[in-house]
Amino acid sequence: MAVSSSTIVKGRFDWGGLALYAFLTVLALFMLAPLVYMVSTAFKPISELFLFPPRFFVMNPTLKNFHNLLLASGTSFVPFTRYAFNSVVVSLGIVVGGVLISAMAAYPLSKHVDMPFRKSIFNVVILALMFAPQVTQIPQYLVINKLGLMNTYFALVIPYLAYPVGLFLMKQFLDQIPDALLEAGKMDGAKEWTIFWKIVMPLLKPAWSTLALFVFVAAWNDPWSSAVYTTTEDMKSLPYALTTINGGTANAIATAGTLGAASLLMIVPTVLVFVVTQKMVLETMAHSGIKE
Amino acid sequence: MNHTTVTTSGAAAYAPESKLRLLWKAMYAHRVSYLFLAPFLVFFALFTIIPVLTSIGLSFTYYNILESPRFIGLGNYRLLFVDDDIFLTAIGNTLKFAVVTGPVGYIMAFLLAWLISQIPNRYRFLYTFCFYTPAITSAVAMTVVWTYLFSGDRYGMINNWLLQSGILNEPWLWLQDVKTIMPVLILVSLWMSMGIGFLAFLAGLQNVPRDLYEAGAIDGVRYRWQELWYITIPSVKPQLLFGAVMQVVFSLQVFDVSVQLVGIPSPLYAGHTVMTHLFDYAFIRFEMGYASSIAVVLFFIMVGLNRFIFNILGHKE
Numbered sequence: 001m002a003v004s005s006s007t008i009v010k011g012r013f014d015w016g017g018l019a020l021y022a023f024l025t026v027l028a029l030f031m032l033a034p035l036v037y038m039v040s041t042a043f044k045p046i047s048e049l050f051l052f053p054p055r056f057f058v059m060n061p062t063l064k065n066f067h068n069l070l071l072a073s074g075t076s077f078v079p080f081t082r083y084a085f086n087s088v089v090v091s092l093g094i095v096v097g098g099v100l101i102s103a104m105a106a107y108p109l110s111k112h113v114d115m116p117f118r119k120s121i122f123n124v125v126i127l128a129l130m131f132a133p134q135v136t137q138i139p140q141y142l143v144i145n146k147l148g149l150m151n152t153y154f155a156l157v158i159p160y161l162a163y164p165v166g167l168f169l170m171k172q173f174l175d176q177i178p179d180a181l182l183e184a185g186k187m188d189g190a191k192e193w194t195i196f197w198k199i200v201m202p203l204l205k206p207a208w209s210t211l212a213l214f215v216f217v218a219a220w221n222d223p224w225s226s227a228v229y230t231t232t233e234d235m236k237s238l239p240y241a242l243t244t245i246n247g248g249t250a251n252a253i254a255t256a257g258t259l260g261a262a263s264l265l266m267i268v269p270t271v272l273v274f275v276v277t278q279k280m281v282l283e284t285m286a287h288s289g290i291k292e
Numbered sequence: 293m294n295h296t297t298v299t300t301s302g303a304a305a306y307a308p309e310s311k312l313r314l315l316w317k318a319m320y321a322h323r324v325s326y327l328f329l330a331p332f333l334v335f336f337a338l339f340t341i342i343p344v345l346t347s348i349g350l351s352f353t354y355y356n357i358l359e360s361p362r363f364i365g366l367g368n369y370r371l372l373f374v375d376d377d378i379f380l381t382a383i384g385n386t387l388k389f390a391v392v393t394g395p396v397g398y399i400m401a402f403l404l405a406w407l408i409s410q411i412p413n414r415y416r417f418l419y420t421f422c423f424y425t426p427a428i429t430s431a432v433a434m435t436v437v438w439t440y441l442f443s444g445d446r447y448g449m450i451n452n453w454l455l456q457s458g459i460l461n462e463p464w465l466w467l468q469d470v471k472t473i474m475p476v477l478i479l480v481s482l483w484m485s486m487g488i489g490f491l492a493f494l495a496g497l498q499n500v501p502r503d504l505y506e507a508g509a510i511d512g513v514r515y516r517w518q519e520l521w522y523i524t525i526p527s528v529k530p531q532l533l534f535g536a537v538m539q540v541v542f543s544l545q546v547f548d549v550s551v552q553l554v555g556i557p558s559p560l561y562a563g564h565t566v567m568t569h570l571f572d573y574a575f576i577r578f579e580m581g582y583a584s585s586i587a588v589v590l591f592f593i594m595v596g597l598n599r600f601i602f603n604i605l606g607h608k609e
Binding site: 016017020021023024026027029031032034035037038041050056101102104105108109115116121124125126128129130131132134135136137138139140142143148158159160161162164165167169171172173175176177178192193196206207208209210213214217232255263265270271274275277278279281282 | 315316318319321322324325326328329330332333334338339340341342344346347350357388393407408410411413416417418419420422423424425426427428429434437438440447449451483486488492494495496498499516527529530531535536538541546547567568570571575580581584586590591594595598606
């Protein structure tokens with residue numbers, strides 16, 4: 001069931017609406033401009049990259065940058081597809097595991113009000129959000145090493161499964177959902193597990209779609225984990241491979257075009273995931289009449 | 293409000309129950325809830341709590357990664373607050389940055405999410421896409437664009453425009469001049485700040501029960517801003533709190549953008565933030581103990597700020 005315009009208020013909709021669209025469109029174009037430039041850079045031949053006066057759009061698009069990119073990685077002994085495969089496996093693992101674990105943990109924290117230690121557990125999770133991740137990297141590495149997980153897919157996935165941001169997001173969404181919706185299930189004598197799968201998860205659809213998108217983007221763009229937890233070339237991920245292609249320097253003028261092509265390729269999967277998850281968020285059913 | 297499915301039979305019903313026993317009973321009654329929490333807590337303990345406690349412990353030591361840590365008490369903290377002028381610069385820069393990007397980014401994210409929720413479904417997706425995509429891009433990838441836009445010679449797009457239109461007579465060194473480093477960083481960060489907070493607001497606005505609006509219309513809500521103030525904002529309070537905390541963390545942990553645009557160290561430390569300072573000591577000088585003490589100080593600043601936010605937005609339970 002598609003929800004029409006959410007505003008119920010009937011008023012001078014035309015003028016307000018028109019101004020609204022104008023404002024949003026101008027801002028959207030402004031936000032998109034750097035991205036458009038990036039796309040056009042990816043197709044620019046070397047002769048156009050440093051023209052004066054500088055040009056925003058590409059005039060003679062070429063695929064040479066992509067060719068260079070794939071060739072540069074093709075010369076190493078690990079094929080480009082292997083990096084891509086690693087990235088896909090690891091990102092999907094983190095998304096599925098992370099979202100499920102966060103949702104499961106958020107349910108009792110939000111709805112089982114008289115559980116002992118509920119508040120303190122939640123407070124510790126919130127505190128953990130605020131600790132600079134950089135300094136915990138070395139202790140994290142030691143934990144992975146002690147568990148004997150170096151160079152496995154597990155090492156790339158499990159450190160990111162308990163994601164405090166995810167738990168926090170889910171809990172806030174559950175707080176928004178009226179208890180009455182869950183009480184109905186309890187009346188029918190359903191077990192907690194059934195309530196969770198049949199009632200909580202469907203209600204949390206906007207929340208876990210949002211989280212899935214966010215976690216996927218973070219995992220997909222993260223060059224760190226494979227640099228730290230793996231030592232063999234065939235376990236590396238895509239972002240890591242790209243930083244090596246570009247010599248790791250962001251300001252290298254010579255690779256401006258190649259970097260443009262690389263970042264464009266990196267963005268494509270994240271955009272696809274964005275399209276899927278946002279559709280899920282926007283398709284949320286309007287709640288049936290429950291008065292709080 | 294009793295969620296138990298099984299209660300312990302009163303074997304000890306005739307004995308006066310101690311506090312501990314009562315607690316144990318309550319915990320036993322909630323054993324299913326703890327099962328739900330278990331996977332999260334196990335991973336959380338392994339990869340968050342242990343590393344964080346280790347870092348706090350290391351902040352009292354001299355530790356250069358190669359040798360084993362040597363206990364020096366409060367030495368790192370004394371150095372940090374008394375002798376480290378650059379750290380004070382970094383704190384100043386970070387606060388400057390946070391004071392602007394925090395509130396502005398937050399309000400912008402909420403207002404845009406709300407405006408998008410006001411338009412019909414078929415256009416929503418397009419606008420969401422435009423605002424969120426900048427947050428998808430990695431800071432590294434976007435460097436190509438920013439260095440080109442803000443380039444200090446006449447080849448830079450912005451200098452080129454300003455020279456063409458006669459506003460400037462000579463190119464301005466955007467990323468080297470102390471006066472403009474911070475504003476440029478703030479601008480770029482705002483561009484990238486429509487992240488998870490924005491998404492949470494959008495999804496939260498989808499979740500507001502429609503009949504609340506209908507009831508509001510009956511009760512005499514006339515204008516959009518009334519609907520926003522009296523119905524929408526109270527309904528999405530949980531998401532507002534989430535977004536605020538995320539915004540604080542985001543603003544105080546500014547790092548990537550600064551490094552990519554102005555480098556480490558930046559000219560006259562004008563773009564130096566607490567995080568770049570931490571990175572400098574952790575991964576350039578390998579003084580892990582000192583870096584950990586910086587992390588602890590940053591941590592306390594954040595906790596203080598978030599206390600304040602929770603008091604405003606957190607619901608009293």
